[in-house]
Amino acid sequence: MKPHYLTPLFSPRNVAVVGASDTPGSVGQAIFANLLAGNFQGKLYPVNLHHRVVGGIPAYTSVKLIEGPVDMVVVTTALRSLPGIVKDCGKKGVKGILLAKDFGDSEAQEREALNEAVSIAKHYGIRILGPNVLGLMRPVAGFNASNYTSKVKAGNLALVSQSSALCTAMLDWADSKGIGFSSVVSVGEALDVEFGEILDYLVSDNFTQGILLHVHHVHDARRFMSALRAAARTKPVVVVKSGRYEDDVTGLMHSSNLVESGDVFDAALSRAGVLRVATIAQLFTAAKVLAANYRVAGKRLAIVTNGIGPGVLAADSAYMYGVELAKLAPATLELLDESLPVNWSHGNPVDIIGDASPVRFRTAVKACLDDPNVDGVLVIFTPQAGTDHLTTAQLMVGLQRESSKPMFLSWLGDAKVSESRELFSKAKCAHFRAPEFAIEVFRNLASYHHNQKMLLQTPAPLEGEQVVPDVLKARAVITTALLEGRSVLSERESKEVLAAFNIPVNRTTLAKDVEEAIGLAAEIGYPVVLKIDSPDIIYKSDVGGVELNISNEHSLREAFAGIMTRTREAQPDARIEGVSVQAMRKRRHARELMVGVTHDASFGPVITFGAGGIAVEIMQDRALSLPPVNHYLVERMIDKTRIGKILGPFKNMPGVDIDTLKSVLLHVSELVCELPEVREMDINPLVADESGVIALDARIIVQTVKRTKPYGHMAIMPYPMHMVHCSMLKDGTPVNIRPVRPEDAYMTQEFVRNLSEESRYNRYMSSIKQLSQTMLVRFTQLDYDREMALAMTHETAEGEEQLAVARYVTDPDNESCEFALEVADHWQGKGIGVILMNALFDAAREQGLKVMVGEVLAGNKGMLKLMSRLGFVVQVHPEDRALTIVTKDLLQALPVQNSQ
Template sequence: MSIYALDAVFAPKSVAVVGASQRPGSVGRTVVQNLRQAGFAGPIGLVNPKYREIDGVPAVPSLRQLPFKPELVVVTTPAETVPGVVAQAVEVGARAAIVVTAGLGHGPGSLLEHLRNEARPHGMRIVGPNCLGVMSPHVGLNASFAARSPIPGDLALISQSGAIAAGLVEWGAARSIGFSAVVSLGDALDVDFGDLLDWFAQDTRTRAILLYIESIRDARKFMSAARAAARSKPVVVVKSGRHAQGARAAATHTGALAGSDAVYDAAFRRAGLLRVHALDELFAAAETLGHLRQAPGRRLAILTNGGGIGVLAVDRLMDLGGPLASLDPETLARLDRVLPPTWSHANPVDIVGDADADRYTASLEALLDDPGTDAVLVMNVPTALASPEGAAEAVARVIEKRAKGPGRKPVLGVWLGAQDAAVAHLDRVGVPTYATESDAVRGFMYLVRHREAQQALMETPPSLPEDFVVDTATARQVVARALEQGRGWLDPLEVVAVLEAYGIPVTPAWKAATPEEAVAAAAPVLAEGGQVAVKILSPDIVHKSDVDGVRLNLGSEKAVREAVKLVLARARELRPQARIDGVTVHPMVRRSKSRELIAGIADDATFGPVIVFGRGGTAVEVIDDKALALPPLDLRLAHDLISRTRVARRLKAYRDVPAADERAVALVLVKLAQLAADVPQIRELDINPLLADHEGVIAVDARIAVAPHPGPAQKGPWHSSFVIRPYPKEWEREVELPHGRRMFVRPVRPEDEALFLSFFARVTDEDLRLRFFSAVRHFSHEFIARLTQLDYARSIALVALDPDSGEMLGAVRLLADANYERGEYGILVRSDLKGHGIGWQLMRIMIEWAGSIGLKAVQGQVLRENVTMLAMCQQLGFRITPDPDDPSLMDVLLDVDGGTTP
């Protein structure tokens, strides 16, 4: 239900507490005390049949006896009474309930199910049950049993754990850190991470969102909401259980590498979230990201009056994987002209212990102008030779002077010692300050990681990659045949067929039931002076090494014959119950300067298919050099995946070894992602080793596990089990307009910002007012980003383009609710092109999209004076009614299943 009625949770006009109590230490008494002490301005009703008053406030036996209609009901009664209380809350017109009570159970017939049945059909929002409650300091709401009310601020905290939420409120209070809201999710029967991310993404009081996560249930909804929120403000996450063991034993190396926490890490990265690993880092990261714009890159310059602390900062930067900026020769010459001869002549720029304000000014200006520097860390060690406050004031003046200039670079500060006056100068101009050089470098790396996450967020890979042609039908036939036979693994010949169908180079394999057949299969290879390998072939033996079932480097017919006899005998001895179908024969691949890699598909219970890449070989789990990514992938995302491994450095040229063809490696990863989409019955795929050198890649050994696809594990209408919907290229089309004119319609892409700016310049003020219900002339990057940066899961925006000039003619947008029941539309056509049928065609395609994703209705609001839009809606079959809350608006509604869809 997304943000529907969440205003009643965070800014209710009235509150009732059911289960209010006078008993000291009870939850009901604590909630009442917190509500009153927080200064909630609206009426507070107390409900408990045992009391006539509580702390001087009248109490009534039931919600029906309250003298007002409560918008929000807080429930603290015993578990068995909760469904009835919520039913009564629905009856009296409450819009939301916070259920603090625990112990409602789970599953069919449970109290939890009864609670859902009482609330959901009526649209009542439920926070909890089994939660700490909700705190919204800006409206004086503390509907929780926390020990302390948070101070008002601009950080929103969403926590699965009530204890963590309460602890962070205490932690923040001790450091004067305030919150826009604090929410404990508890069992999250209704309101979940996705809903709250949607809410706080548009909340003007929230600057950054903090998440404490233990697990995600609806991964598609979470990813959709997280990606939308991260586009508008920083989202920082801590996830517990980083070292917990996976829920099942993996059957392949790829599956073993794709541990649950590693998959969460990949999901957070793809969603544009910044992950930290400790609670105190939540606030540090939010503070840094909230005060500084993104760094343009990773290169840090360090300016200090103490050489030792500069070296420590460099060490910490290297530890965290950040590169030190290489200063431009002109910058070095400029510093030479303003610094004493004893300065460091390198980065870190040590301007010596007697550095005064002028020296700090000149040095900082030079570094900010340096083309190879992306951010500057300025540090001061107090000495008797110069004023720390004067140095800070000088830094502040430089920042002020450049505040409105183009390409402003982030500046971070460390002023050691109790330098409150100095820090005040830096705070005034938005320079975050840190207690130590280590904290400052970590803060800079938050900027770097956040920028990288934002870049990943902007990627919208197409549904159908254009770099290759795949034979999906063959791959599906091979897998279907194996499933019909009740097999969970493809045999080696089938593996080769699947990989070849997707253009992945692989060594061939031949089946042989006897030693003689093996010799015949190997003969062409042996005749050319090559060698072969033989491997046991059995549907019951997955790991061939377990039965000594592999023989390599066989260079003669005799060697092949003897090897097959030994392999078959050994397998029958060690696994007498196994079905033995013979052996497979493979040519030995000789690439002396190749690198052994691993690539594959793993299946995660929460996030679905995951692409795994890393260093391969027999000790792959011990080496544990891997990176994961959620599909879909394009080549840029695939190269990014490769770059996050240590083996990426070995792909470069060194000594007499030429660089490997990294694009060929990346292309394999993209193909695997496409295979995961096209054949969801492939549950695990393991290529190990994948050999890579300057000539390309080849899969030497591979395994594929298959299982019937249970259907979509995630909410959402698209065909695959991906949690991120690819760019829907299939919705690109040419449309004929009246008078022989044509237009090209496609989904909006993130890079369309300039296109929209040019389009808005050709829309009149009056048409903009009719579309956005107010005068709009300034289109900020943030405003355009909301229109162009889509994840295609819940929203679609289609642009109409002139096929010749590429100019934008119009756009239509549809935003579905989180349950895929209704969608709200908006449309705008260029003012000089109205009446050409552009809007009509865009509306038709939008309605078609709504039907394709299973929406029941499309709705919108139209200004009563916008007679042209109202007439078009009527022709398209919308029902048009006056808006009950605003006489200037008309509500329009189309039943997608039963309405007129021309």
């Protein structure tokens, strides 16, 4: 891959500072002084209209007059001069500009100058970072283009912050803790370069082993999520969010009123495989623990202590933080009974009595670490008569090296145990002055593990279901409403859309007058329900527009008249289509649920689930997830709610049909994936019991949207199920072609192992025998938006066998990509390359790629013929036995071809 397009910003070789000055207190002076003092190895050029020399270096009056090349320009001057500066930079060939000055609440004229400068920058292909106050640092390279006055240590953590003030506070806190950084980026207003692009760069940065983010708001959610998920697959990412209660989720439905923007952000981060924390202290603590490769497989904690008081307090903290105290296995309890004094606590917390020796500590901790019911152990040492804190600490350090489970060490006290703390620090063990801090970190590790599992979920719009929805029918209903100038579908129309996606609904029929209603009631069978049918009324009960349990014709006539009268009095201007007639559903063991869809300004559609009925807003019982969802994600949603606890057998009630309930949530996910026009939806109540699930009431709000690429309205790209298809090789072998999934890791590893040494070397430029874990993750956990891998497989008696794989990865600029093709040695010569590459090009065309650059072995004559036939320019390089294939317009150069 070519260097990242942000390299001129983050790793410049030649830097000009416009506004560089010797004037004390000026931004230009602070930044230029930092660049001079930072041991930056590149060339520095001060640009100043009034001084010929700045800091002992000859100054220029304009960027375009600088003789040598300039990668990056730091602008510290007034906003009104920015368009001219950017134009000079464009003519000079500059690719990166840092606006390192606080422009504050710019006036209209200044804002116009700023917008003009951005427009000029786009014309010349210049990327702009800022405007912001602090600037940009690369401590690992001695590069400090900021006005931060204190020294920043070099390290392996990258800090990216949306607030310069908060960034300064974080740097000060980190300095007091001896934490260093590979990069420090103050994003500021993010007029051009934003989080997603910065994350892209940091993912490929070898100096960065962990990423810390402070986020206030997100502009491009798809890019942000894509980059965040890519980063989280290879490096720990910890996020702190400000502005949690600035609610961006607005709407008319109950499901929207129940959701805050912070909830949506939490759901997005959990799907991205990153960890969200609440404070700056937690941010750095979590980053250090994750970077030290501490991992947990769950949230079950064992506490071992030689003081029952601190142990009980720690258990209370665990309860408060939602950490589960592990239930020790019988074998563990038996071992502890044999090894500990008879008056030990006989449970968790494990109190091994105040005079515990180092060996007794080791025995108890080792037993807990070996327990299959334990995910981590907190060791609390209290200095008492007969104890040896240092020897105990030495044994714990050795024990941590033997175990894959994390240990959290809390030696209470100060001067008496200082030697032990120094030992823990040198051994890089997780140690804490107070047990509650350790429990908090363990909780964060458990959350991180959970989110990493969520990251692996790449569901299709509807996964594993064979019933095809009637998408055209649903779109017809929505289109009719939009053409009539309506955004609110009636209950009857909403249920038509739900039914088109195979969601069970209570049949609703419109009656224009009372006689028609009587006829429908006779057809349906009493008792029935009457509801006002009006596109202008969302909640019918608010206007008295509902009558339940109508048992005869006389009651129906009275109810019909009453509904019409009350509705016209409450809302005289409402359009009334008539009254809908439905069967009165009485289910003895029913639970009333709600499934909703709301729309977040940043992350798009959000699915909500929780308790339904009339108390939906009072109970505030809901869980949410970004679509698409699968069975695993649906189960997590249900488990998070209080109503979910009583869906199984409860007192005298049988459990509900949970599989059908999950199916409804999956169908709702499919609906919002396929219908970007759906902005809000309430299914309330959704009645569930042992015999099934049925939507008794529903409303949908729609909006005209501009369709771009598939699923462009979603923050997370679904698994592209539509790319799965069958084909046949020249010899008649039936094969399947499908996008690679995380579950294919074992199959991918076997495929690589079975390649010949020559094939592996030609593909990976190495004599590897198999893929490393990092490479395996990279090749199987795909984004499907900026990267694609198609596997060709066929069924054998032993299961699915991979014959070949073709993949492309776009450059971060999303304008070009590289591709590769691998074919199993014993399957070569069967036309696999033609079939698979055609499918890959189809996928690339779908994403609108315009330029493709790739390399394959020159010895593959079939590929040469294929590329030539597809209109590529082929350049062979004999020295490295590779060829480069280039096209200026993929959409035109790649006609659709028959895979045979």
